[in-house]
Amino acid sequence: MNSPVVQLKNITKRFGDVVANNNVTLSVNSGEILSILGENGSGKTTLMNMIAGIYRPDEGEILINGQRVEIHSPKDAYKYKIGMVHQHYKLVNVFTAAENIILGQEGKQVLDMSAVKAEISKISDAYGFKINLDQKIYDMSVSEKQTVEIIKVLFKGVDILILDEPTAVLTPQETKALFDVLRNMRKAGKSIIIITHKLNEVMEISDRVSVLRKGEYIDTVKTSETTIQQLTEMMVGQKIDLDIARSMPVNSRDLLKVEGLTCYNKEGLKALDNVTFTAKSGEFLGIAGIAGCGVHELFECIDGICKYTGGKIAFLNDEFEEIDLTNKSTREIKKLGVNISFVPEDRLGMGLVGLMGMTDNVMLRTYKKGKGQIVQRKEPRRLADKIKQRLEVKTPSIEYPVSRLSGGNVQKVLVGREISSNPDVLMVAYPVRGLDINSSYAIYNKLNEQKSRGAAVISIIEDLDVLLALSDRILVLNNGKVAGILNARTTTKEEIGYLMTAEVK
């Protein structure tokens, strides 16, 4: 039971200038569960997509059962008995579970549904899946949909199953049920690869762990011979010194108080659970958290976009009076004289209107200003010009659609607009995601400027080195809860990495 079924040798994959995977070598044995561990953006999914036939490696080779193979498509992958369940499910909503499972299968002209169902039931009984084959997808919960996806892949007769962050959307009970099924599959001799960044789940389910960091392969260890601490260190790596200036907060005082914030997301899951913290003026409050940690909802709640069921948010003005912002809308907050700026994660889908030029985008949150029904474009035009010059936005004209600009320039427009109003509180989600070095540093400088100006800067940054270099304090969010508030000058990457990923009580 220890022969490698899949071997990756010196795999490299680039997207333009970005190296997603660099010289990765690892192997999967039959009848084992292998975890691929790494932070967001470490290249886990890209690597697995190459096994599943979505991407092809630029360099290196893939061996299946010792044979060198070229996998051109997911169909090819099925030929080698490899199947992948992606993070975003690909199911037909109006079909039943059974119809989805046989989708894309070759068969006879006349479909014998009862025979098909019997066959599917055989699989689901063997591994202990719980599923109603006649239920339509749109009636299903997320975990039921996942079950359909997994059975769909198994039905194609795969021996190697890849799961991309399967537990990200599951409740603890559902996770336990999934793990039971996976253990049954391992017993039956299947190989399973799980992409994850949750350490306690890695320890619970997998036999071996392969760690990736920023596209590089670090090492593979046996779960029984490692500890969470060791894995964290492998995942976050040595501290790298970045040349980012960080000033001490000046005249810092409490500015924004968040108390016991609790909120549910669209799926009805608890996205924020009793979150309490205070943001101070002239301070950079970094937020650390993996995808789905709740920062998205936290920012929307503070900005007044999202309603919450519990807790309160208050702002302390210059006279130290407490202004209650609880469940106020964006507009009501503005009317109370509190200036909160927010750079959302989805730049073109939320922060900017892609078809519009800089002028029209710059007035997105202020277009109501001024009397009458006519839009005043004079001031926005001047502001757009100013942003273009100050942040060196490369665009043919300020009326040129922003969706045609490069990612770095898009972010400059967005950040430029949000800081232009001299905000009291500035929230920025992933300020430099997808940006090159120069644009990144330009953005860091702008955030630091706002901090020295006296704003409370709150920002989630994926790269822990950058987060440590910029922040004064770091709030760690894990599964909607505050896992800790740390002093950025004294804490370590390991400590943050542990709090981000370990189970919180």
Place this chain on the structure above:
Amino acid sequence: MFNIRLSKKEPLPLWNSLLIRIGAILLSLIVCAVVIISVTDLNPLEVYGGILNGALGSTRRVWVTIRDTLVLLLVAVALIPAFKMRFWNIGAEGQMLMGAFASAALMIYCEKLPNGLLLPLIMIASCLAGLIWGIIPAYFKAKYNTNETLFTLMMNYIAAQLISFSIVFWENPAGSNSVGIINPVSSKGWFPSLFGQRYGLNLLLVILVTVFVAWYLKYTKHGYEISVVGESWNTARYAGINVKKVIIRTMALSGAICGLSGCLVVSGASHTISTSLGGGRGFTAIIVAWMSNFNTLAMVAISFLLCLMDNGAIQIASQFGLNENVSDILTGIIIFFLIGSQFFISYRLNFDKKKSTAKTESTGKEE
């Protein structure tokens, strides 16, 4: 081996894209000629001449074509705010019928009122009727996120049936199952001549509304909100825009203008009402709005082209003994070429040697 690959062009200068479109029309006329010769053995130039003669051959014919163009243009103008918001209002036909319904009802029941009072009343009522027909699907979209395409389409049938039902009460002469000319003697509720032209008031109204909508979309806060909501509801939420309110308000406008077009047809032209009064213009207007890329001048040109073909059809039917559908075939070919030309306006064709595709792909992305 060559590999054909598409890449997006930068927006072309106006005259350049205009030239491509004119080229497309010329090309389509050649294809039409081939079809005419092969199917009917007629001289295609004579057929084209017949169409022009039928649509523009006399002052009266010119005005009829203008009158029809105005209605089509007005409906297209009505659709634009909704389409800009990505609200697929395909219920223009029904909203127009409701406007016509209100006009006819007032003309019949309020014949006693002086025309100076009745006419404004008719215009307001027909706008209101269209507005209500537009607001109903908008409310359900905003509140329950129902599918507006189906909803607005179904509303068309209700409007048509409502008119069918009313004709039972309004038929004149009795038993004819049609309404006949309303107020033939008193001419109450008929649009008066303006500037000595029978359709002068129609022209004035359409120009006013068209200019208003173009201005509304470009320069007002409401227009700005429509653009944002059309791009993404998420962005609208972020901008603090009340998405529900914008949807309902915009559809109210769209429906009201459609309603006014119904008034234009009944009070301003035919002075009667029937279920077929829409004549599919609510749907043709969708083509006009999209083909013109929401550009007002282009809408005028396309509305005119379509009405010209339509009115010319009657002429070639009698002159050459052709079925009226021949004109539909020709119109279809012309529209096909016009839509096809859009492809060459927005995309560039690249012929690459097969081997180098991967490389050009990555460079193509950067531009």
